[in-house]
Amino acid sequence: MATADELVLEREIFGGPAVTVNKATYGGKIVVTKSPKLPVPRVAKCFMQEIDTMRTHTSPYLQPLLAVLDNGSRQPHVVLPQVHLYSPTMVMEYMELGDLHNYLQRKQCGMPVAMELSTIEVALVLALALADLHRRNVIHRDVKSFNIFLSRTHYVRLGDLGSARAHDPTQVMTSNAGTTNWIAPEVLRVPGREGQGRMYTTAADIYSFGVVLTELETGELPYHDVVDSERSSILTKVLAGQLHPKMSATCPLWLQTLANQCMAFDPTKRPTADAIVQELLLHRHDDAPARTDGVLAPSPNTSAAA
Helix, strand or coil: CCCCHHHEEEEEEEEECCCEEEEEECCCEEEEEEECCCHHHHHHHHHHHHHHHHHHCCCCCCEEEEEEECCCCCCCCCCCECCEEECCCEECCCCCCCCCCHHHHHHHHHEEEEEEEECHHHHHHHHHHHHHHHHHCCCCCCCCCHEEEEEECCCEEEECCCEEEEEECCCCCCCCCCCCCCCHHCCCCCCCCCCEECCCCCCCHHHHHHHHHHHHHCCCCCCCCCCCCCCHHHHHHHHHHCCCCCCCCCCCCHHHHHHHHCCCCCCCCCCCCCHHHHHHHCCCCCCCCCCCCCCCCCCHHHHHCC
16 A cells, blocks of 8 residues: 655645545656545545456556555545545546547637647547446446546546446446436436436447547537527437437548447447447548648557557
């Protein structure tokens, strides 16, 4: 078990009601930490579940866990004027370019980005990450652009396994797990059945993958084209299979087809992550160059997959 003596906090990157995420230095290496904000047993239990998942299901396409800080008590192991770190604290690889959502927003606004990315390369890394999880029967349950992290050194990684769970076909799972506009219809909570779980599989991640494809291709958040007067009915229509995010009118037909297949209302009609990987490899060099010299900038890991 690592000790807090090796950790030097720099600044908070994200602060939620129960979680604080900080940039730090650990053993001379720049890292990111994720900790409970308060010593709440329920939150600590969720952290331990995420730690167990990250330790058990490693992949070159997932943000790795480097260390865990746990002093075995409800007392903070790091005390600072603005933030305390409680156990268990996760120490993870620092993805200095932020998340995919921020990258796409900067591109949409015409702002400079630190590294140009190919749409298909990002989709390929995400599909490879899901393929690795799904082979182990694990559902990520929160696939979205905010959980896809970027780095010059580490390229692209899927992160935040806090919602990930092993799939058990005999058990219902939590409804509404994930983030609303990326959730598959079969995961959404049915009105009038609050408190009841839903039966779903790894195909739920494939639906969310399809939503991320629309983000990559349009540069916009899901349902950006839905007018304000109709936004309140989005989830009702998704639950009924009447609506899903759309690609642009100029999207290549093969990519449009893939996205629609991924977002099929019937989970059994969606492709597997392995099938998506094969489809993306066929079209790997179709989209615009990612570098000014006309050469794509693939991850060493995805190069090996080809």
